[in-house]
Amino acid sequence: MVKRIKDTLRIIGMSFEIELRQNLMDGFVLFGIVIQPLIVAFMALWMLKDKGPDYAIFIVVGSAMTGLWTTLLFNGGNSIRGERWAGTLEPLVGAPSSLRIVVFGKVLANVTQSLLSMIGCYTFISLIMGYPLTLSRPILFFISIILTVFSFASFGVIIASLFILIPDFQRLQNTLEFPVYILCGFLFPIALLPGWTTPISYILSPYWAARALHGSAQGTLEINQIFISWGLLIIFSAIYIVGSGALYRLVLKRARVDATLNTTG
Amino acid sequence: MNAIEISNLKRQFKTTIGVIKRQTKEVVAVDGISFDIRAGELFGLLGPNGAGKTTTIKMLTTLLIPSSGTATIMGLDVVKDAEKIRPRIGFIFGGERGLYWRLSGLDNLRYFATLYYVDTNVAKKKIPELIQLVGLKGREKEKVEGYSRGMRQRLHIARALLHDPEVLFLDEPTMGLDPVGAREMRMTIRNLQSAKKTILLTTHYMFEADELCERIAVINKGKIVALNTPVKIKHIVQDLSIVEIEIFGIPPEFLEKVKNLEFVDSVAVETRDQRQILLVHTPKGPSAISDLVEALNGLRLGKIVTREPTLEDAYVRLVGGQM
Amino acid sequence: MKKRSVTNIRIFFEGAILSYRALFRWLRPATYIASKILAPLTMMIFFVFIGTYASGSNDASFYVIGNALIFAASSGIFGVTMSIGGERWSGTLPYLFGSPANRMAIFTGRAFMHILDGMLGVFIGLGWGVLLFGLDLSQTHLIPLLLTILVTTYSTAGLGLLMGCVGLITRNVMLVNNTVYFMMLLFSGANIRLESLPKWMQVVSKYIPLTRGIASTRLIIAGAGINEIFPLLMEEFLIGFVFSLLGFFLFSTFEKRAKKIGTLEIF
Numbered sequence: 001m002v003k004r005i006k007d008t009l010r011i012i013g014m015s016f017e018i019e020l021r022q023n024l025m026d027g028f029v030l031f032g033i034v035i036q037p038l039i040v041a042f043m044a045l046w047m048l049k050d051k052g053p054d055y056a057i058f059i060v061v062g063s064a065m066t067g068l069w070t071t072l073l074f075n076g077g078n079s080i081r082g083e084r085w086a087g088t089l090e091p092l093v094g095a096p097s098s099l100r101i102v103v104f105g106k107v108l109a110n111v112t113q114s115l116l117s118m119i120g121c122y123t124f125i126s127l128i129m130g131y132p133l134t135l136s137r138p139i140l141f142f143i144s145i146i147l148t149v150f151s152f153a154s155f156g157v158i159i160a161s162l163f164i165l166i167p168d169f170q171r172l173q174n175t176l177e178f179p180v181y182i183l184c185g186f187l188f189p190i191a192l193l194p195g196w197t198t199p200i201s202y203i204l205s206p207y208w209a210a211r212a213l214h215g216s217a218q219g220t221l222e223i224n225q226i227f228i229s230w231g232l233l234i235i236f237s238a239i240y241i242v243g244s245g246a247l248y249r250l251v252l253k254r255a256r257v258d259a260t261l262n263t264t265g
Numbered sequence: 266m267n268a269i270e271i272s273n274l275k276r277q278f279k280t281t282i283g284v285i286k287r288q289t290k291e292v293v294a295v296d297g298i299s300f301d302i303r304a305g306e307l308f309g310l311l312g313p314n315g316a317g318k319t320t321t322i323k324m325l326t327t328l329l330i331p332s333s334g335t336a337t338i339m340g341l342d343v344v345k346d347a348e349k350i351r352p353r354i355g356f357i358f359g360g361e362r363g364l365y366w367r368l369s370g371l372d373n374l375r376y377f378a379t380l381y382y383v384d385t386n387v388a389k390k391k392i393p394e395l396i397q398l399v400g401l402k403g404r405e406k407e408k409v410e411g412y413s414r415g416m417r418q419r420l421h422i423a424r425a426l427l428h429d430p431e432v433l434f435l436d437e438p439t440m441g442l443d444p445v446g447a448r449e450m451r452m453t454i455r456n457l458q459s460a461k462k463t464i465l466l467t468t469h470y471m472f473e474a475d476e477l478c479e480r481i482a483v484i485n486k487g488k489i490v491a492l493n494t495p496v497k498i499k500h501i502v503q504d505l506s507i508v509e510i511e512i513f514g515i516p517p518e519f520l521e522k523v524k525n526l527e528f529v530d531s532v533a534v535e536t537r538d539q540r541q542i543l544l545v546h547t548p549k550g551p552s553a554i555s556d557l558v559e560a561l562n563g564l565r566l567g568k569i570v571t572r573e574p575t576l577e578d579a580y581v582r583l584v585g586g587q588m
Numbered sequence: 589m590k591k592r593s594v595t596n597i598r599i600f601f602e603g604a605i606l607s608y609r610a611l612f613r614w615l616r617p618a619t620y621i622a623s624k625i626l627a628p629l630t631m632m633i634f635f636v637f638i639g640t641y642a643s644g645s646n647d648a649s650f651y652v653i654g655n656a657l658i659f660a661a662s663s664g665i666f667g668v669t670m671s672i673g674g675e676r677w678s679g680t681l682p683y684l685f686g687s688p689a690n691r692m693a694i695f696t697g698r699a700f701m702h703i704l705d706g707m708l709g710v711f712i713g714l715g716w717g718v719l720l721f722g723l724d725l726s727q728t729h730l731i732p733l734l735l736t737i738l739v740t741t742y743s744t745a746g747l748g749l750l751m752g753c754v755g756l757i758t759r760n761v762m763l764v765n766n767t768v769y770f771m772m773l774l775f776s777g778a779n780i781r782l783e784s785l786p787k788w789m790q791v792v793s794k795y796i797p798l799t800r801g802i803a804s805t806r807l808i809i810a811g812a813g814i815n816e817i818f819p820l821l822m823e824e825f826l827i828g829f830v831f832s833l834l835g836f837f838l839f840s841t842f843e844k845r846a847k848k849i850g851t852l853e854i855f
Contacts, residue, residue: 014379087362095380096352178630
């Protein structure tokens with residue numbers, strides 16, 4: 001049992017490292033991780049200027065979240081498909097290690113790199129704008145970040161498999177980008193949206209992540225409310241992890257029947 | 266004791282034609298093959314392109330699920346026990362794909378060592394050994410995108426050996442290699458066999474199968490047309506001589522005429538360099554020449570030679586037709 | 589002379605049809621709807637909400653108009669850029685270089701479809717604006733609006749042409765594309781009032797396509813007539829023209845250079 005855990009961690013670590021290495025060579029990945037969030041941050045900053053300097057930290061966190069989601073959707077979601085294009089999916093599947101653990105490591109690397117954008121936005125805005133950027137509850141904030149990263153990575157494992165399972169899922173990629181920004185309250189509160197969208201927001205884990213992060217950064221949430229957000233993040237992560245087991249078994253069985261491990265068939 | 270047992274294995278593929286009005290066609294790639302491979306045997310699967318060799322290997326390496334039939338490796342079923350089989354086999358499909366281009370050869374090996382649960386300390390020793398074995402020493406830190414075709418092939422082999430598998434599947438291991446590289450590869454394969462590994466090798470090079478394999482299965486259009494030692498397969502054509510006639514394009518009606526001659530066993534047309542050679546298998550030997558020339562009256566003919574059959578000719582007889 | 593013009597016209601149309609096929613070949617209705625109608629809408633909703641949240645006002649028209657015209661930029665930048673930059677991807681560039689066909693005819697032909705596609709995008713955007721955000725088109729004169737949209741899509745296509753040539757010498761076309769696209773979002777006044785931008789940014793805004801197009805459209809929808817916006821349109825057209833000229837120039841430079849040193853692989 002201990003050996004299994006050790007092996008799993010080793011695989012996650014190695015997959016994480018390999019993904020990191022490959023990303024550093026890819027300019028487009030850099031765009032999603034760094035450039036786009038910075039531009040979004042700048043725009044949001046200018047658009048929300050009238051709200052006052054206290055909003056600066058809101059903008060940093062919100063823009064970084066847009067970067068996290070975009071990275072997850074485009075880079076993380078591409079985890080399995082990209083391997084297939086490169087012809088490395090067959091060797092991966094043929095190896096004894098579990099594919100979903102490998103994918104988890106990859107997505108974790110992408111999401112972690114995306115945190116760079118948060119740091120970038122933070123530095124950029126505080127230096128250039130001269131705004132005060134204080135975290136109201138730093139410890140709660142950092143725990144929220146860890147839970148967010150973990151939850152996003154687990155979600156990414158599911159998304160990566162959906163791209164393989166559903167042939168036309170790729171078509172939805174662009175369409176799924178902004179709705180999450182909107183429904184999860186990254187850069188404006190969901191109270192502005194029509195009431196019927198609220199239940200949808202509640203079943204999206206990025207909403208709870210944004211809630212916890214904004215709440216702890218700005219100090220606008222009570223501690224027990226933050227705990228509720230954490231709880232939901234953990235529950236969602238558990239659902240994703242457990243669900244991915246059955247999902248990957250299905251995806252891989254299908255791929256081996258349809259002969260789509262090497263081509264799209 | 267059999268390492269691999271295959272029983273009536275079949276695999277079909279659906280292909281679609283057309284973009285707007287899609288029609289699906291069923292193509293049978295492997296059509297009910299059966300054979301067994303003993304532990305420690307070096308077995309060859311020989312056949313022309315598209316015969317079903319790669320599909321068979323993919324089914325045995327758990328990458329494809331058979332449409333029907335069964336296969337077991339070391340007693341484990343390739344479908345039900347796939348996860349138990351994977352740690353114990355190694356495979357290479359070779360070629361350009363299957364490696365991480367942006368990483369170095371060394372990193373590729375480190376990565377797969379982890380995926381194959383190779384103990385870290387073992388890997389530390391094994392990887393440099395393998396790099397040395399396949400002749401990549403000194404170049405392992407370069408990115409794979411800069412490797413030549415031969416180097417990539419060799420890296421594939423190193424990767425397949427990381428976890429010291431009991432059974433190896435080598436799909437066209439010398440394809441794309443220059444003669445020297447190919448020779449080295451064959452030597453490596455022979456060494457692996459003396460290390461008591463079971464090896465299933467596919468190739469469309471007859472001389473390679475002849476040279477390396479203890480037994481050969483000839484596969485054509487998804488079916489096994491011969492299964493024996495190379496020597497015994499050559500016996501198929503033992504009674505025949507081969508008349509080689511150099512021709513400059515042969516119209517189909519002439520080909521038919523030659524085929525239908527009663528002393529002609531089979532006919533093949535081979536392209537060697539820029540020339541076309543008509544290969545006629547006949548027990549009559551040189552005395553058939555005058556009849557053949559008469560049958561080809563009207564066509565321009567070049568050199569005519571009679572010779573003894575080789576494994577290649579046995580192969581041609583088995584798979585027939587164009588080479 | 590006449591034969592040359594006939595050939596050029598033929599090349600123009602072939603380019604247009606090629607673009608059309610390339611654009612729609614892999615598109616099925618579902619994809620078209622998703623990427624042309626839904627995805628831009630989601631972006632519009634996002635910025636409209638931020639904008640109205642920020643200003644506390646209920647008037648979304650500023651943001652609707654800005655984003656609707658951004659959709660034109662999308663066709664110009666991604667569509668046109670890829671149809672040229674894509675040459676390198678598909679390895680057909682050497683064939684293009686080797687042909688005696690008039691370059692201008694080829695590229696204009698290709699851009700043509702994307703200009704039409706861009707115009708369609710703007711209309712869809714404005715349509716959403718009316719449906720969802722109460723955009724009031726009652727004061728709008730149709731002809732000036734059509735003209736403005738045409739000129740704006742033309743000028744963004746001009747930028748696309750230039751970007752396409754840049755795309756020929758870099759491996760990271762998509763990186764360049766997306767950065768330029770987001771830059772347009774930032775500098776064109778689509779979502780941020782130009783007056784509130786820092787001075788140096790306002791200077792940049794003046795020299796890029798789209799800025800005047802957006803400004804004109806806002807004026808027209810507020811009821812302005814052709815006289816008021818004509819100077820802006822002329823400038824917009826001129827910018828597009830200059831960018832396309834730069835694009836052609838760059839292309840011939842690359843072509844000459846490639847023929848001299850045997851490769852276009854610069855980075």
